[in-house]
Amino acid sequence: VVENLQRLLRSEKGIVLSYVSIHGEIDPTAAEKSFAGLYFPRILRDKNLIEFREVKSRSDLQKASWNLEPPLSAPLLPGKVFGIVFVPAVAFDHSGHRLGFGSGHFDRFLQAHPHLLRIGLAHDFQILPKASWLVEKHDEIMDYVVTPSAIWGSPRIGLRHV
Numbered sequence: 001v002v003e004n005l006q007r008l009l010r011s012e013k014g015i016v017l018s019y020v021s022i023h024g025e026i027d028p029t030a031a032e033k034s035f036a037g038l039y040f041p042r043i044l045r046d047k048n049l050i051e052f053r054e055v056k057s058r059s060d061l062q063k064a065s066w067n068l069e070p071p072l073s074a075p076l077l078p079g080k081v082f083g084i085v086f087v088p089a090v091a092f093d094h095s096g097h098r099l100g101f102g103s104g105h106f107d108r109f110l111q112a113h114p115h116l117l118r119i120g121l122a123h124d125f126q127i128l129p130k131a132s133w134l135v136e137k138h139d140e141i142m143d144y145v146v147t148p149s150a151i152w153g154s155p156r157i158g159l160r161h162v
Contacts, residue, residue: 001121002030004146008119015039015083017052017116020061020068025088026121029058035084039077042069043105050105052077084117085110087142092120093131094152096142110140120145127152 015037021027032038039052043066053074055061061068087106091099098120100106110118120142127147145152 001026001028001146001148004148004151005031005119005121006034008144008146008151009034009084015081017041017077017083017085019086019088020058021088022067024123026123028086028121031086032058037083039083040068040070041105041109042072048103048105048108050109052109080115082115082117084119085113087118087120089120089122089126091126091128091133092122092142092145092152093128095131096120096145096152097131097135097139098142099131099133104138107138107140111138118142118144122147124149 013034013036016032016035017039018028018032019025019041037054038057039054040061041050042053043050043064053070053072053076055070055074058068060070060074062071087098087110089098089100098106110116118140122145124147127145127150143153
């Protein structure tokens with residue numbers, strides 16, 4: 001996946017919103033190294049949202065009930081900053097639709113931040129030609145889905161196999 005991400009993001013050196021992989025998701029650690037700013041999600045359970053906070057490295061992350069997350073004292077992602085967000089999933093289809101874990105955290109975040117370049121990261125077996133799940137109108141579409149063997153562009157940027 002890292003090689004395909006490097007091909008896709010040849011000159012990108014800005015900020016990246018990443019995640020800590022769970023349940024066999026693609027681990028984005030190696031791809032994070034070329035970015036100037038690194039942000040990780042923090043789940044706000046009382047609001048059913050996620051926010052992203054800046055860390056210097058993964059070693060700044062703290063144990064939380066669900067996973068590792070940045071401390072509350074870490075700087076919050078500025079409002080209209082441009083950057084890239086790596087998005088995990090259970091599955092993606094060729095159109096960039098995503099099947100997540102059902103909480104809707106990423107969909108709500110992406111809806112509020114349409115200016116971010118959305119890159120889904122997945123294993124090849126997680127890619128389906130067409131969604132076999134119910135795609136709802138609040139489900140957000142990725143700009144690209146990157147696997148070890150391919151890069152898929154979505155309707156947000158023009159559907160194609162890159």
